[in-house]
Amino acid sequence: MTEPHEWPEEHWRARVGHIRAGRGLRPESWPRGAKCAVALSFDSDHETNELRDGAESLARLSWGEYGARRGIPRIRAVLDKHGVKASFFVPGVSALLHPDEQRELVAEGHEVGLHGWIHERNTLVPPAEERELMLRAADTLERITGKRPVGMRTPSWDFSDVTLDIAEELGLLYDSSLFADDDPYEILNRGHPTGIVELPVEWIRDDAVYFMMNRYGAQRPYTPPADVLDIFRREFDGAHAEGGLFLLTMHPHITGYRSRIFILDELLAHIRATGDAWIATHEQIARYCAETAGLKGNA
Template identity: 60%
Template sequence: MTDNAPWQWDEATWRGHVEHVRAGRSLAPDAWPQGKRVAVAISFDSDHETPALRDAEVLPGKLAQGEYGARVGVPRILDLLRRHGVPATFFVPAVSALLHDGEVARYAVEGHEVALHGWIHERNTALDRDDERDLMLRAADVLERQAGTRPVGLRTPSWDFSAATLDLVRELGLTYDSSLMADDEPYELLSRGEPTGVVELPVEWIRDDAPYFMMERFGSLRPYTPPREVGRIWCDEFDAARAEGGLFQLTLHPHIIGHRSRMVVLAELLEYIAGTGDAWFATHADVVAHVRDAAGVTA
């Protein structure tokens, strides 16, 4: 970074920032498996108590909100996924996995993917490269021990992607990231203009439960959108993805979506999607494997 104000940067400086990590070629395939029109990748960030712990909020109130995700939300979610035969991807901070013994193993046993989501939901951009690397490696080791397979994908906590993150993704041999927002469809990440072979499964706040439902007791953050209206937004997103023959990706949190009225909305969404007969439900890793194969990505 330069000490000059942005309007004082020369072209090499502002262009260098933009091109550090960039979207490369689209990896949207011509067809999805099973002759389906649209791919549906449902994911859950099992944060539980880790955002509070990261911020040193260690009193029972905040921690109980996170505990709800593991105690109530996860069982409800797994039951719903089982009833609909839907595989999902669970992005799990390592501290969540260590706090809730058996949860990660249950994900794996029930056929879901387990992927990286930091150590304690840290903010990557607040870390130096060595600390980010150390936490990523330690987290991968924890999830591998508990799930029985090493993670192949990453979602950075809070989608907080540092200047070092992509290099570390490549060092760990991960095949994909799901933290960035440059497209609706899968794409290859570029590092300083060079293709990396790393697939990005893009996220978006529109397709995330947190902006609609989060609540801060002593702040101004309040949930203003009724759950069923959020369901309408997600149905519209799915319908557009289906019309384009693309990807519908959704990011949810057990401690947020796991409440009764919100689970009703999720159940109705899955029923609606399944009822079209056009959807290929897949884990993030399965989507990545398909688009890599279709595009001939070998790196």
């Protein structure tokens, strides 16, 4: 294998061109005269954070259980208080460990989307196995919730060489794992439009980067919760000013603590106070963008 500085132009162009942002899908107007759209998402990793690495720590497994036992109820209570619906991205194994949680979320009008099988790092999984795991996860979520998922978020926020091919095979409406914009866009696969809506993520709008720690390493939480709220609020204010999308990623085992749940509560109060923000599930936002832009044929 040659060094990157030795690659011929056709090689690095092909690498860069594999998955790209196509046309922007931010609509000229949002439903009901809203100025911006808000997509709240919760990655319900639960015990799979540790299981994917071989389940070496029983204590870390219990940390994942906390997300289901305490985090999810607190999050649901805040969402209910403000009368909003959200999207929960759930690994297949998490759904099997906590099936009632998924059924209740769907019954309440929330969305449950794909998040891998066991929170695997999809870029390290052979292509045939990645396909089998995605299909198995989709079947599992459908069996538990009664509704087949129409969107995905990869556990590693990354694509392998075949991830997008599998998403096309599954006929997914949207993905929420990539970073090429603030607002929705259509994903291109080797130059051809896929019809799949990308709802972009960003580490800035993810609670994990501010609050994660490693007991045996140097990683420690470094940002006070009040400062995290300020960052999220400023991200929303920017989306509101531009008329775009504000997408937030949170984790039940990270934000679901007594000292942190206020972030979600106060952020929603701030968003609702504008009076002109459309808060919807990822599916609803992706479907609206797809229909407005005339995208063909997924989900």
